[in-house]
Amino acid sequence: MNLKHSWIIALKDIKVFIRKRTVLYTVILLPLLLSVLFPLVIEFGGKSTGGITGPEIPALLHSFEWFFVIIPAIIPAPIASYSIVGEKLEKSLERLLVTPTTDGEILLGKSVAAFIPAIIASYAGASIYMALIDGVTHGKLGYFYYPNWDMGVILFLLAPLALLLSIELNIITSSRVSDVRTAGQLGSLTFLPLIGVYLASEIGLITLDTNTLLIIAGVVAVLDVALFRVSTSVFQREQILTKWK
Amino acid sequence: MIETENLTKKFDGLTAVDGVTFRVDEGEVFGFLGPNGAGKTTTVRMLCCLISKTSGTAKIAGYEVGNGADSLKIRKLIGLVPDNVGLYESLTAYDNLDFFGKLYDRTESQRKESIAALLKMLELWEKKDVPVATFSKGMKQKLAIALALVHDPQILFMDEPTANLDPEAAKTVRDFILDLKKQKKTVFLNTHNLDEAQRICDRIAILNTTLRAMGTPEELERSVRGRVTVIQLEKSSDAVLTAVKKLGLGNVSAEGNKLTIDTADPEKENATILDAVFRAGGRIQSVNVVGSTLEDAYLKLVREREKL
Numbered sequence: 001m002n003l004k005h006s007w008i009i010a011l012k013d014i015k016v017f018i019r020k021r022t023v024l025y026t027v028i029l030l031p032l033l034l035s036v037l038f039p040l041v042i043e044f045g046g047k048s049t050g051g052i053t054g055p056e057i058p059a060l061l062h063s064f065e066w067f068f069v070i071i072p073a074i075i076p077a078p079i080a081s082y083s084i085v086g087e088k089l090e091k092s093l094e095r096l097l098v099t100p101t102t103d104g105e106i107l108l109g110k111s112v113a114a115f116i117p118a119i120i121a122s123y124a125g126a127s128i129y130m131a132l133i134d135g136v137t138h139g140k141l142g143y144f145y146y147p148n149w150d151m152g153v154i155l156f157l158l159a160p161l162a163l164l165l166s167i168e169l170n171i172i173t174s175s176r177v178s179d180v181r182t183a184g185q186l187g188s189l190t191f192l193p194l195i196g197v198y199l200a201s202e203i204g205l206i207t208l209d210t211n212t213l214l215i216i217a218g219v220v221a222v223l224d225v226a227l228f229r230v231s232t233s234v235f236q237r238e239q240i241l242t243k244w245k
Numbered sequence: 246m247i248e249t250e251n252l253t254k255k256f257d258g259l260t261a262v263d264g265v266t267f268r269v270d271e272g273e274v275f276g277f278l279g280p281n282g283a284g285k286t287t288t289v290r291m292l293c294c295l296i297s298k299t300s301g302t303a304k305i306a307g308y309e310v311g312n313g314a315d316s317l318k319i320r321k322l323i324g325l326v327p328d329n330v331g332l333y334e335s336l337t338a339y340d341n342l343d344f345f346g347k348l349y350d351r352t353e354s355q356r357k358e359s360i361a362a363l364l365k366m367l368e369l370w371e372k373k374d375v376p377v378a379t380f381s382k383g384m385k386q387k388l389a390i391a392l393a394l395v396h397d398p399q400i401l402f403m404d405e406p407t408a409n410l411d412p413e414a415a416k417t418v419r420d421f422i423l424d425l426k427k428q429k430k431t432v433f434l435n436t437h438n439l440d441e442a443q444r445i446c447d448r449i450a451i452l453n454t455t456l457r458a459m460g461t462p463e464e465l466e467r468s469v470r471g472r473v474t475v476i477q478l479e480k481s482s483d484a485v486l487t488a489v490k491k492l493g494l495g496n497v498s499a500e501g502n503k504l505t506i507d508t509a510d511p512e513k514e515n516a517t518i519l520d521a522v523f524r525a526g527g528r529i530q531s532v533n534v535v536g537s538t539l540e541d542a543y544l545k546l547v548r549e550r551e552k553l
Contacts, residue, residue, distance in 0.1 A: 003393075005348060008344065008347045008348055009348075012333070012340075012344045014334050015335060015336065016333055016341070019336075020335070061265075090331065090333065090334060091327070091329040091330070091331045092331040092332060092333055093331070094295070094325070094327045094331055095325065095327055095331040095345075095392065096395075097323045098293050098294075098295060098319075098323070099320060099345065099349065100317045100320040100321045100348070100349065100350075101348055104315075121459040154382040164516070167418055189481075193307060214553075237295055237296070238295070238296045238297055239294055241290065241295055242256065242296060
């Protein structure tokens with residue numbers, strides 16, 4: 001595999017998507033909003049009843065942290081959709097497929113193009129969130145809550161794995177739909193099981209401690225491998241030209 | 246340069262291309278004529294290693310189509326102008342060309358040189374930094390051709406390159422193909438524009454799932470029939486028609502006051518025909534000798550297939 005080819009394709013896709021403002025805003029806005037919203041909740045939440053107290057803060061922050069697994073599952077969807085369905089719509093895939101690149105190089109390039117902006121946006125949002133949280137909670141807790149191990153597992157293990165899952169799902173759905181919006185919506189459905197995990201933790205069915213996070217990461221990794229096989233079987237020249245919608 | 250033998254492609258039991266055999270030499274402009282759905286694009290896609298063949302063989306510059314290791318080598322040798330322009334509309338003309346140049350492992354200096362040469366030749370240099378979305382259809386088509394040539398391929402496959410273009414833009418594209426021929430590039434041209442094929446192709450193959458005929462445009466014209474003598478009568482009559490038929494020449498048909506006779510050698514046969522018309526009481530207004538055209542050949546060959 002010529003990784004240079006994948007990188008060339010990824011850079012081109014990033015260049016294209018940067019010029020699509022709606023996609024760019026989706027990628028930037030969601031993590032930015034949540035990274036500011038959560039600290040505001042801690043700072044101003046429950047003001048009428050005396051505000052959120054120090055002992056209540058860790059539990060709240062624990063539930064907020066899970067959103068930094070959900071965000072990476074949502075934001076690559078519009079990029080991946082533009083990357084594949086957009087190319088189908090512009091009818092440029094045939095020209096790309098006739099170049100001396102392998103299916104794997106193209107697939108990797110498309111995945112990297114969706115991965116890099118999404119992970120940068122997720123990490124930027126998480127960094128803002130952690131800095132603001134430390135700022136508003138240090139007085140009440142007497143220590144800096146972040147960084148900690150749970151957030152480390154979330155950002156460096158679960159977030160990239162969830163992001164990969166979303167990209168792979170997008171590639172698979174892209175082969176079955178013919179418009180960017182539908183592909184994006186279907187691809188972002190990855191977040192539904194993650195919402196399920198969040199709800200399960202909220203009603204006390206599971207505790208999202210470091211061990212549970214590692215187990216979930218293992219499950220997502222297995223799903224990643226399974227979906228990778230499906231996506232590579234879908235992303236083949238002949239199928240793209242003759243079977244894709 | 247391009248050789249196929251019994252090349253066949255079936256999709257879920259439906260035969261798109263059936264046992265096609267032909268050879269295209271280096272520096273030749275080879276026209277592939279056929280109606281929509283005849284299998285032209287499928288053939289090009291097989292030759293460009295985009296889809297697999299069901300059976301038969303095909304070779305491009307000695308490399309075997311369908312052999313995994315040879316596929317990448319073939320793709321380096323060929324350029325494709327697909328039936329849709331397939332450009333990145335939000336990128337500039339230069340960025341489009343530079344992207345594909347990089348994928349063909351061209352160095353920066355090679356890319357700069359070939360991009361400048363192509364854009365200048367196709368009169369797009371002034372627009373090199375403008376997003377393609379603002380281009381007219383003709384400009385996009387010219388850029389699509391430049392994209393296929395950015396890596397200086399030996400063989401160029403063009404799928405309906407002048408479809409939907411205005412006459413001026415179509416002429417620019419045709420002139421450009423003739424320039425490529427001067428540069429000894431091999432051009433495989435898919436088209437259903439008979440006039441275009443006749444003007445620029447050295448040889449033409451007519452396809453309608455199977456290969457119906459192949460030859461120079463002149464050979465194909467002659468293959469349908471020789472020439473016809475058209476006699477405009479003042480008034481048609483059964484006696485005249487019978488008299489001409491009795492001569493036992495080619496096919497004779499009457500339409501209104503017009504009599505059409507297939508003639509292998511009109512210079513010799515017309516005197517006999519006119520004599521027979523006079524003797525049967527016919528009064529002649531005009532006599533014309535008409536040669537068959539590529540269109541006649543094309544329609545005959547394509548319809549023969551449809552009747553099967």
